[in-house]
Ligand SMILES: Nc1ncnc2c1ncn2[C@@H]1O[C@H](COP(=O)(O)OP(=O)(O)OP(=O)(O)O)[C@@H](O)[C@H]1O
């Protein structure tokens with residue numbers, strides 16, 4: 393049974409439709425991504441999940457609870473990191489984590505959490521004096537301090553430098569490995585590709601596709617493309633006879649072969665058997681970026 | 694949880710060094726400054742028959758409560774909304790309304806501290822008597838605080854940001870002090886101004902506190918008007934308060 397089940401969610405602000413029609417289900421223990429351009433309705437969707445907003449239509453169920461009706465119970469089991477939510481500048485890291493721990497009946501140990509999040513050296517630093525990455529980690533700590541079964545993280549790494557972003561990714565994987573289900577809102581392709589087990593692409597308030605990152609890529613172009621420069625003359629038939637190969641073309645001294653899964657293995661073994669070395673070998677694969685463009689008709693940002 | 698929240702909010706307030714200084718020390722400084730002037734301890738006609746220290750003590754209480762209600766309260770609460778502190782709390786088992794409650798509690802405590810310091814200091818240093826009609830004095834203090842804090846809550850409810858909260862607060866702050874008789878004692882104000890001032894929250898508070906101090910009967914109309922401010926403002930604040 394999915395831990396989160398969203399069906400035909402619809403939400404508007406006055407006349408402005410923020411979420412047209414969104415459905416998805418999140419399985420226990422996975423990192424589920426919600427990917428989409430600015431204004432797609434990602435934040436609104438997760439705010440409905442967290443019970444911060446009431447849906448205008450559709451149903452939302454989180455751990456079998458109705459986020460609005462069972463709000464009190466939900467807050468004990470769901471940790472939320474809101475987009476652009478800060479703390480008073482003069483509050484120290486340790487104070488914040490201990491305060492939020494006191495809000496729960498069975499919280500995580502604040503001291504350990506601070507260490508796990510790499511904030512040990514900042515425990516007595518005021519929030520306003522932390523770097524963007526450190527502030528973001530405090531935010532994650534507060535989302536996790538109630539020892540939740542599900543954590544919703546909205547725009548976790550926006551504004552972080554690449555190193556801080558990678559550190560944060562590692563952290564999220566650790567959290568998942570502890571058995572926490574994670575809903576990750578992002579508009580970074582690389583982040584979605586690296587972290588998410590499955591993801592929903594949302595555009596203009598609608599779900600365009602839901603799949604694993606590689607499934608999404610395969611959907612738009614199931615093809616692989618290999619280029620190389622053979623060290624000795626090569627008969628095209630040798631390649632064409634392979635079941636994995638679809639087309640063979642030559643440009644200059646280069647051979648370009650397209651085909652399905654397993655293309656590279658098939659090619660290298662037939663070349664080896666014929667004592668031909670493939671120089672400048674390059675495998676080109678469609679990326680999640682290509683998939684996104686194909687699915688939404690535009691690039692992210 | 695509540696104890697921890699209160700303690701932490703108190704610490705945060707103390708870290709805004711300027712806040713406790715202005716609320717507690719500024720009125721005290723005024724009391725000392727005027728109280729030590731030669732001849733200050735004679736009853737003065739210009740001050741409605743009060744001595745300077747007695748007058749300044751009442752004034753200081755009014756100033757402290759006004760700063761808390763019209764400046765610190767709206768700035769802090771609007772800031773908490775702007776930063777998303779209230780929204781973040783809404784995702785935990787503790788309702789953000791507790792944070793408002795704790796804030797109010799702290800401001801009430803600070804106002805009580807200010808009034809105590811002023812009465813005790815005036816008594817010890819200048820021999821100023823403790824307010825003669827003490828229950829009436831307390832009523833004036835409590836109702837005035839309710840009125841000013843209520844108005845502060847309305848500002849916090851509608852101000853979209855901390856800056857806006859401070860701005861709107863200041864817009865009311867200076868006229869309040871003026872009409873309340875802080876810049877010019879009410880006895881020296883033109884009649885029309887005095888008539889208006891007597892029904893502003895601060896003006897009514899100061900007048901009734903001073904009356905009680907001198908032992909004269911506080912005017913019931915004034916007390917009634919003060920008593921109306923708090924629930925009216927509270928209702929507006931509750932109706933308009935935005936958590937995000
Ligand atoms: N409180 C609000 N009042 C009115 N309109 C809103 C509000 N919040 C969001 N919107 C609008 O609803 C739409 C969806 O917003 P939402 O914040 O859910 O998008 P998002 O996918 O999270 O975008 P981003 O990547 O910029 O965070 C946007 O057009 C936005 O302008």
Ligand SMILES: [Mg+2]
Pocket residue numbers: 434435436475546547
């Ligand atoms: Mg968003």
